[in-house]
Amino acid sequence: MFLSAHNKISFDTYCKDLKKLLQTQPDISLSQLAHTSRIARKPMKYKGVFPFKDYTDLLASIEKSSPVKQITSETKELVFMFPGQGNQFINMGLELYQNIPDFKECVDYCANLLKPIIGIDIRTVIFPSDGDYEKSKKEIEDTYITQPAIFIISYALANTLQNYGVKPD
Numbered sequence: 001m002f003l004s005a006h007n008k009i010s011f012d013t014y015c016k017d018l019k020k021l022l023q024t025q026p027d028i029s030l031s032q033l034a035h036t037s038r039i040a041r042k043p044m045k046y047k048g049v050f051p052f053k054d055y056t057d058l059l060a061s062i063e064k065s066s067p068v069k070q071i072t073s074e075t076k077e078l079v080f081m082f083p084g085q086g087n088q089f090i091n092m093g094l095e096l097y098q099n100i101p102d103f104k105e106c107v108d109y110c111a112n113l114l115k116p117i118i119g120i121d122i123r124t125v126i127f128p129s130d131g132d133y134e135k136s137k138k139e140i141e142d143t144y145i146t147q148p149a150i151f152i153i154s155y156a157l158a159n160t161l162q163n164y165g166v167k168p169d
Contacts, residue, residue: 001034001051001058002164004044011046019062026055043165051099077169080161082154088146090137093153094127102163106156114148122149 003018005011022028030052052058096103111123126149128136139145161167 001030001061002038002047002049004041004047004165006044006046008046011048015048015062019059022055022059022062030055030058038164049164053099078166080158080168082158083150085143085146085150088140088150090125090133090140091127092149093156096157096160097127100160103156103160106159107152110148110152110155114152118144118148122152125149126153 001018003011003014005014050058050061052061093103093107097107098104107123111121115121122145124132125136125139125145140149158168
């Protein structure tokens with residue numbers, strides 16, 4: 001869930017109101033609420049992101065601590081920077097893949113496009129099952145796997161961030 005406000009007081013109030021809404025309407029559609037919070041409000045100076053799996057998880061995330069992670073200045077530019085070859089590792093992006101639908105959808109789309117080209121489902125290398133861990137650890141070092149794996153994870157991350165309203169200048 002993405003939230004933003006003009007100042008810290010407004011942000012804190014918004015968080016309290018959201019918590020109250022969740023407590024008084026526990027059957028509310030969390031996916032619609034998250035979508036609306038991302039689409040209906042323009043990004044403002046004070047921002048926070050609450051990853052969640054379910055109602056309890058979202059409520060705990062809001063209660064845990066102040067979600068303000070970064071205060072941006074209008075004079076700074078935002079760029080996305082991604083790793084190059086040599087920074088790949090097994091299960092990179094796994095938590096995002098498991099918990100963020102936008103990220104998973106993008107990874108799946110790219111992997112399906114790539115499969116006929118390289119002859120394997122790259123997700124089985126990036127996110128191996130326990131029995132294939134050692135095999136995947138070797139495979140991810142091969143350039144024909146390394147480069148598309150890094151690209152897919154980086155692209156999915158950039159796509160997901162942009163879907164949450166974080167856009168590079």
